[in-house]
Amino acid sequence: MQLDQISVNTIRFLSVDAVQKAESGHPGLPLGAAPMAYVLWTRFLQHNPSNPRWFNRDRFVLSAGHGSMLLYSLLHLTGYDLPMEEIKQFRQWGSRTPGHPERGVTPGVDVATGPLGQGFGNGIGMAIAEGYLAARYNRPEFEIINHFTYALVSDGDLMEGVAAEAASLAGHLKLGKLIYLYDDNHITLSSATPVTFTEDQAQRFGAYGWHTQSIEDGNDLEAIERAIHAAQQETERPSLILVRTHIGYGSPNKQDTSAAHGSPLGPEEVKLTKQNLGWPVEPLFFVPEEVKLHFHKALDQGKHLEDEWNSKFEAYTKEYPESAAELNRLMTGQFPHNLEKDIPPFPTDDKGIATRVASGKVMQYFSPLLPGFIGGSADLNTSTHTELKDQGNFENPATAIGDLQGSAKGVWSYAGRNLQFGVREHGMAAISNGLAAHGGIIPFCSTFLTFSDYM
Numbered sequence: 001m002q003l004d005q006i007s008v009n010t011i012r013f014l015s016v017d018a019v020q021k022a023e024s025g026h027p028g029l030p031l032g033a034a035p036m037a038y039v040l041w042t043r044f045l046q047h048n049p050s051n052p053r054w055f056n057r058d059r060f061v062l063s064a065g066h067g068s069m070l071l072y073s074l075l076h077l078t079g080y081d082l083p084m085e086e087i088k089q090f091r092q093w094g095s096r097t098p099g100h101p102e103r104g105v106t107p108g109v110d111v112a113t114g115p116l117g118q119g120f121g122n123g124i125g126m127a128i129a130e131g132y133l134a135a136r137y138n139r140p141e142f143e144i145i146n147h148f149t150y151a152l153v154s155d156g157d158l159m160e161g162v163a164a165e166a167a168s169l170a171g172h173l174k175l176g177k178l179i180y181l182y183d184d185n186h187i188t189l190s191s192a193t194p195v196t197f198t199e200d201q202a203q204r205f206g207a208y209g210w211h212t213q214s215i216e217d218g219n220d221l222e223a224i225e226r227a228i229h230a231a232q233q234e235t236e237r238p239s240l241i242l243v244r245t246h247i248g249y250g251s252p253n254k255q256d257t258s259a260a261h262g263s264p265l266g267p268e269e270v271k272l273t274k275q276n277l278g279w280p281v282e283p284l285f286f287v288p289e290e291v292k293l294h295f296h297k298a299l300d301q302g303k304h305l306e307d308e309w310n311s312k313f314e315a316y317t318k319e320y321p322e323s324a325a326e327l328n329r330l331m332t333g334q335f336p337h338n339l340e341k342d343i344p345p346f347p348t349d350d351k352g353i354a355t356r357v358a359s360g361k362v363m364q365y366f367s368p369l370l371p372g373f374i375g376g377s378a379d380l381n382t383s384t385h386t387e388l389k390d391q392g393n394f395e396n397p398a399t400a401i402g403d404l405q406g407s408a409k410g411v412w413s414y415a416g417r418n419l420q421f422g423v424r425e426h427g428m429a430a431i432s433n434g435l436a437a438h439g440g441i442i443p444f445c446s447t448f449l450t451f452s453d454y455m
């Protein structure tokens with residue numbers, strides 16, 4: 001068996017063994033989606049397992065968070081601080097491998113996922129953050145901020161309304177560095193998708209302004225590589241790669257059924273699946289030595305990438321000291337020293353001041369001092385008083401058509417700081433969480449309090 005295939009199977013069976021040991025979890029997604037995850041993580045993803053917080057890393061979101069063992073296997077194999085003991089402790093109290101990924105618990109996990117659709121929106125927030133910081137801080141010859149945002153999304157993710165809102169906005173904004181892989185396996189928790197979900201997804205996303213590609217065979221590593229490469233070349237549209245996979249791939253009695261979705265395969269079926277895919281039944285949690293070495297290349301590569309970036313940032317600091325100091329503050333989450341010093345007093349009177357009016361005034365004061373402060377409302381700027389005056393619109397420059405009603409004064413580009421979410425509260429909330437998770441950004445969003453139920 002070729003190294004690629006052995007590596008894919010290592011991801012599969014680490015995941016299956018962990019779920020079986022825990023006697024709970026989701027083996028179906030890792031079995032089907034391991035090949036695309038393998039290609040992405042070993043041939044494209046720019047990251048540094050020794051420093052999960054390296055600022056210019058590519059972002060990866062496992063939006064279908066129930067498939068968490070897929071992510072944990074990848075993190076373990078590529079050398080993140082997630083040792084085998086943690087894999088063996090999957091879903092146990094106090095472990096770093098909870099049932100669904102949690103930011104702050106597992107190194108390399110940027111957002112908590114599990115509620116389907118949320119990760120889909122979070123990734124769009126991350127791509128917006130990247131676009132904004134790149135537009136504001138990059139200079140000719142200094143692409144300090146330059147990374148992709150990837151996500152693995154599932155049927156359930158695409159069904160959720162929040163994904164529709166966020167995808168529509170991402171298409172409008174032409175977020176070309178957003179690349180989503182769709183685990184198109186035709187099965188959900190309790191049914192096959194022909195029961196509930198039959199529109200043409202490529203056409204649907206095409207209509208949102210996305211670039212779409214379809215791969216017929218989710219095990220075809222070269223086709224996946226070609227598609228991700230083509231998605232990277234597409235700079236004016238977000239990409240959705242629809243990969244036809246099979247849930248529970250390789251399981252003789254459970255593949256292509258909901259039974260593979262959210263329950264352990266069972267000891268006998270685990271054995272049959274391993275035999276079917278030419279994998280040793282024992283030892284459990286088997287990682288062949290050559291696979292370990294192969295994945296561990298990410299450690300050296302990651303260190304090299306970050307070192308290179310640090311040198312570039314040093315040269316940038318010499319050339320553009322003010323911008324570098326500002327960006328450094330954003331990356332490390334620091335406020336300017338004098339932030340509170342000159343906040344103007346608000347005189348009181350009998351009637352008082354509406355909280356939204358007061359908030360709007362304070363925001364105008366803060367906004368020039370906090371370049372990482374960006375956001376907007378779900379089409380309620382005139383009511384929530386959340387337009388940042390003269391700070392421009394976060395938009396693709398190619399769509400500029402003059403002085404449009406509702407647009408803020410200032411630039412119409414990715415350097416704009418007013419994010420017009422449109423009437424999309426769910427999307428706004430998920431995107432804002434993604435903006436925060438990216439780092440460098442202090443997002444705000446607003447709507448009427450009663451609509452916060454939708455967020």
Ligand SMILES: Cc1ncc(C[n+]2csc(CCOP(=O)(O)OP(=O)(O)O)c2C)c(N)n1
Binds near residue numbers: 029064183
């Ligand atoms: C918002 C939300 N609703 C319901 C669920 C419960 N749930 C978990 S997975 C799932 C369906 C999964 O189908 P799919 O996304 O296709 O994943 P796959 O079966 O391919 O693993 C559901 C309904 C959830 N996680 N989030």
